[in-house]
Amino acid sequence: MEFDTVLSLRKSARSYTGEAVSEKEIHALIHAAEESSVGHHNDKGYALVVVRDPEVLKRISTEGGERVGKPHMIYEAPLLILICRTKDVMETLEGFDAGIIAEHIHLKASDLGLSSIILFGFIRLLGKDADYLKMLHLPEGVSPILAVAVGHSPLDGKKRKEDRHFTVIER
Numbered sequence: 001m002e003f004d005t006v007l008s009l010r011k012s013a014r015s016y017t018g019e020a021v022s023e024k025e026i027h028a029l030i031h032a033a034e035e036s037s038v039g040h041h042n043d044k045g046y047a048l049v050v051v052r053d054p055e056v057l058k059r060i061s062t063e064g065g066e067r068v069g070k071p072h073m074i075y076e077a078p079l080l081i082l083i084c085r086t087k088d089v090m091e092t093l094e095g096f097d098a099g100i101i102a103e104h105i106h107l108k109a110s111d112l113g114l115s116s117i118i119l120f121g122f123i124r125l126l127g128k129d130a131d132y133l134k135m136l137h138l139p140e141g142v143s144p145i146l147a148v149a150v151g152h153s154p155l156d157g158k159k160r161k162e163d164r165h166f167t168v169i170e171r
């Protein structure tokens with residue numbers, strides 16, 4: 001797809017059908033993530049966790065409802081990619097790197113005709129002791145920084161409605 005078209009299709013989708021994301025599409029999303037720039041060449045600082053297990057995804061919604069009164073934090077998407085720090089992460093760079101990795105996944109989803117949304121809320125609100133993390137049995141030191149939910153949506157292939165205008169200061 002033409003790059004400017006991908007940019008115009010990028011939007012945060014908050015409604016998903018039950019249709020699964022294919023293996024081929026997941027592979028393409030991970031490959032796009034791996035084409036990110038990472039500060040200080042610290043590739044070892046990050047791990048991607050591909051969550052498709054419906055029990056884990058459901059647990060996030062249930063826990064969100066029970067503990068913080070927000071049951072729709074991942075919008076029932078069928079796929080969640082957790083961008084995780086490892087024990088080798090550089091804390092000063094992790095937020096930047098995770099954001100860039102997330103944006104690559106988000107844009108690739110648009111390129112594939114899928115819908116997606118970058119998510120931080122459930123990670124922050126459910127915290128490090130969350131049940132979904134216990135269910136994932138992640139290696140020591142691996143924990144999520146940011147996530148991208150991906151799936152099919154009634155918004156697939158539709159352009160973003162709102163234009164964003166930052167203040168641009170020229171000198």
Ligand SMILES: Cc1cc2nc3c(=O)[nH]c(=O)nc-3n(C[C@H](O)[C@H](O)[C@H](O)COP(=O)(O)O)c2cc1C
Nearest residue numbers: 010011012013014099117118119120121122146160
């Ligand atoms: C770092 C980051 C974290 C975000 N976390 C959430 C979130 O937890 N829940 C949510 O509904 N949207 C989240 N969003 C999506 C933004 O709210 C969204 O980008 C904004 O509403 C603008 O919409 P657009 O992406 O369609 O342009 C996040 C976006 C970014 C970049």
